[in-house]
Amino acid sequence: MNKYILTLVLFLISMNFLLSQTVEGKWYTMNSDTNEKESIIEVYKENNKIYAKILTILNEEDKHKLCDLCTGKDKDKPIEGMVILKGLQKDGEEWSDGKILDPQNGKYYKCYISLINKNKLKIRGYIGFSLIGRTEYWQRLTN
Numbered sequence: 001m002n003k004y005i006l007t008l009v010l011f012l013i014s015m016n017f018l019l020s021q022t023v024e025g026k027w028y029t030m031n032s033d034t035n036e037k038e039s040i041i042e043v044y045k046e047n048n049k050i051y052a053k054i055l056t057i058l059n060e061e062d063k064h065k066l067c068d069l070c071t072g073k074d075k076d077k078p079i080e081g082m083v084i085l086k087g088l089q090k091d092g093e094e095w096s097d098g099k100i101l102d103p104q105n106g107k108y109y110k111c112y113i114s115l116i117n118k119n120k121l122k123i124r125g126y127i128g129f130s131l132i133g134r135t136e137y138w139q140r141l142t143n
Contacts, residue, residue, distance in 0.1 A: 021118045026140070039054050049089055062079075094112050109126060121139075
């Protein structure tokens with residue numbers, strides 16, 4: 001009987017730990033070629049949807065770049081401070097049905113995000129359906 005109680009307690013503790021993990025927080029974006037940190041992104045929840053903005057661009061040469069290829073209200077705005085992830089909704093273990101901006105080409109793509117583990121976030125941007133797209137992984141910023 002004690003084995004069953006111990007197993008149940010351990011299961012409940014592990015479920016609580018898994019459920020407490022969140023996509024919200026500060027993340028490093030990584031250069032997929034060099035694996036160097038490029039920027040710090042803040043992922044936050046607003047009206048039960050997920051958004052993300054670029055807090056800091058780490059490369060001094062890129063710090064003051066404008067989104068000259070963007071259209072609409074983002075046209076010629078500073079990339080640092082820009083909201084690049086918009087309107088993702090919870091869908092099981094991932095957040096989807098939103099869009100992500102690629103400031104390098106000024107285009108928005110459909111996307112979804114999911115936690116790989118508490119310190120690794122998977123971001124998948126795609127055109128049409130998710131087979132045609134690009135995946136990035138962000139690392140959680142830890143103190």
